[in-house]
Amino acid sequence: MAARYDRAITVFSPDGHLFQVEYAQEAVKKGSTAVGIRGKDIVVLGVEKKSVAKLQEERTVRKICTLDDHVCMAFAGLTADARIVINRARVECQSHRLTVEDPVTVEYITRHIATLKQRYTQSNGRRPFGISALIVGFDCDGTPRLYQTDPSGTYHAWKANAIGRSAKTVREFLEKNYTDEAIATDNESIKLAIKALLEVVQSGGKNIELAVIRRNQPLKLLESKEIETLVTEIEKEKEDEAEKKKQKKST
Amino acid sequence: MATFFGEVLSVYSRAVEEDDDDLDDENEDERIHREIEEKREVHIVWCPEVAQSLEDSGSNKLQCSDLIIAVGTNAAGFLSAYVLNTESWDAVGHVSLWNERSRGSSRQSIAPLPGEPACLFYRHRDNPAVLVCQSTCYIAEDQLFQWTEKVFGCLQKRGLSVMVLSDSPVAEYKTPDYLYGSAVPFLRSLKSSASKGQALCPALEQPNILTGLPAAVLSHCQVHQIPAVLYQCYTDVISPDSITMETFKPALLCLSKLVKLEPCLSADVLRKFAIITEAQSNLYT
Numbered sequence: 001m002a003a004r005y006d007r008a009i010t011v012f013s014p015d016g017h018l019f020q021v022e023y024a025q026e027a028v029k030k031g032s033t034a035v036g037i038r039g040k041d042i043v044v045l046g047v048e049k050k051s052v053a054k055l056q057e058e059r060t061v062r063k064i065c066t067l068d069d070h071v072c073m074a075f076a077g078l079t080a081d082a083r084i085v086i087n088r089a090r091v092e093c094q095s096h097r098l099t100v101e102d103p104v105t106v107e108y109i110t111r112h113i114a115t116l117k118q119r120y121t122q123s124n125g126r127r128p129f130g131i132s133a134l135i136v137g138f139d140c141d142g143t144p145r146l147y148q149t150d151p152s153g154t155y156h157a158w159k160a161n162a163i164g165r166s167a168k169t170v171r172e173f174l175e176k177n178y179t180d181e182a183i184a185t186d187n188e189s190i191k192l193a194i195k196a197l198l199e200v201v202q203s204g205g206k207n208i209e210l211a212v213i214r215r216n217q218p219l220k221l222l223e224s225k226e227i228e229t230l231v232t233e234i235e236k237e238k239e240d241e242a243e244k245k246k247q248k249k250s251t
Numbered sequence: 252m253a254t255f256f257g258e259v260l261s262v263y264s265r266a267v268e269e270d271d272d273d274l275d276d277e278n279e280d281e282r283i284h285r286e287i288e289e290k291r292e293v294h295i296v297w298c299p300e301v302a303q304s305l306e307d308s309g310s311n312k313l314q315c316s317d318l319i320i321a322v323g324t325n326a327a328g329f330l331s332a333y334v335l336n337t338e339s340w341d342a343v344g345h346v347s348l349w350n351e352r353s354r355g356s357s358r359q360s361i362a363p364l365p366g367e368p369a370c371l372f373y374r375h376r377d378n379p380a381v382l383v384c385q386s387t388c389y390i391a392e393d394q395l396f397q398w399t400e401k402v403f404g405c406l407q408k409r410g411l412s413v414m415v416l417s418d419s420p421v422a423e424y425k426t427p428d429y430l431y432g433s434a435v436p437f438l439r440s441l442k443s444s445a446s447k448g449q450a451l452c453p454a455l456e457q458p459n460i461l462t463g464l465p466a467a468v469l470s471h472c473q474v475h476q477i478p479a480v481l482y483q484c485y486t487d488v489i490s491p492d493s494i495t496m497e498t499f500k501p502a503l504l505c506l507s508k509l510v511k512l513e514p515c516l517s518a519d520v521l522r523k524f525a526i527i528t529e530a531q532s533n534l535y536t
Contacts, residue, residue, distance in 0.1 A: 125257070
């Protein structure tokens with residue numbers, strides 16, 4: 001049945017599906033994993049680094065980008081679609097500053113991106129954007145925010161979420177491990193993001209890229225040395241846990 | 252041809268080259284039909300030793316206990332990497348045919364170049380009753396029957412057992428449940444009623460069907476009561492890919508009973524047969 005209703009974006013199937021939108025969500029699953037965590041005074045974005053060709057400049061293959069000084073996003077899916085969405089969002093952020101003389105709230109820019117995506121699910125001749133985005137930042141009043149958008153144009157606020165390949169595994173890990181103690185300090189929130197990614201990233205810390213925004217500070221990309229240090233800390237903690245469990249069992 | 256909603260259908264042209272003008276129209280039609288038939292005929296070209304042994308045997312048939320057919324780039328790549336990588340296999344023949352999508356060489360005797368889509372036969376040196384066929388070229392629907400008849404016509408039916416490996420896009424797999432990404436690629440099997448053993452993976456569920464060469468071979472085996480088992484791998488990658496090839500590994504169990512296989516496979520060998528698309532593909536990030 002899908003075959004007759006999945007070619008044109010403007011056609012509903014008899015059971016109410018918009019197949020092109022659902023297929024666009026499949027395209028998102030082909031991108032590598034990205035995870036977002038909202039802490040108390042920090043927001044963290046972690047992504048699985050794509051393997052770069054030998055002659056390719058690594059810094060041009062980025063999954064995390066700033067939209068403004070206080071907002072940044074990570075995406076999963078079609079690279080070219082992401083570039084268009086990011087450009088439009090950046091223009092909108094500046095336009096908002098000039099018009100209203102205030103920086104955008106995270107919710108405003110997320111709504112703008114989601115509206116843009118929704119428009120492409122309702123015009124003929126155009127296909128939906130094949131990306132999902134995790135948008136993080138701080139509002140003027142200092143509240144940290146994390147939003148997720150998907151190709152259908154919906155957006156929701158999250159405490160922690162993951163998109164891309166193996167997002168389901170990462171989300172299940174976060175559901176078990178996102179607790180108030182886990183995000184008590186900035187360092188702990190960063191470690192939670194790394195732990196979540198390590199669930200699905202092969203070959204450990206060197207394939208992880210991490211970005212943080214702290215209140216009233218611009219985006220900071222962590223250096224690979226820092227990530228390696230944190231990964232070693234996490235592994236040591238895991239070993240200590242295992243040791244404790246073994247001792248408990250033997251006594 | 253573009254349709255109203257923007258989908259593009261590929262339709263094959265039915266235009267035929269006009270030869271000299273003939274006064275009698277019916278003769279001309281017949282001639283055209285005959286020419287097309289000749290052009291689309293399927294020819295099997297055996298190497299001299301095999302052609303000789305075919306002549307020497309009274310019935311013009313080869314002794315064959317096991318025939319393994321790989322249809323598709325991933326199945327063929329799996330056989331190349333895991334089975335045909337030792338030195339003990341000889342190329343003994345190829346099938347030469349022409350259709351709109353497989354423009355094989357016009358001269359039958361020229362063997363296809365390595366890497367070209369083709370249909371090749373290999374025989375094991377120590378156990379000449381084991382034949383392997385790798386088919387990576389497209390065989391049109393009207394040529395499938397000919398292919399099957401001619402290939403099986405060269406093999407002795409008694410004691411013959413057939414295994415077919417094929418791959419297919421997972422988009423063609425119909426199931427009421429949602430397929431999570433981790434399940435793909437996966438194997439499904441189909442057997443002819445003469446096949447007694449246990450298949451190594453679940454049977455292909457309804458309403459999924461097989462098409463093309465694997466279906467033609469299995470139908471032939473069913474009609475002629477030859478034990479045959481088919482393993483179809485559903486994969487989400489369109490190019491030859493090492494993970495898809497590894498999915499066929501359970502079939503190695505049956506193959507290792509027939510011929511000695513390389514005990515462990517280096518990753519380099521597999522990579523040779525799989526097209527590395529990861530680094531070059533910047534489509535998805």
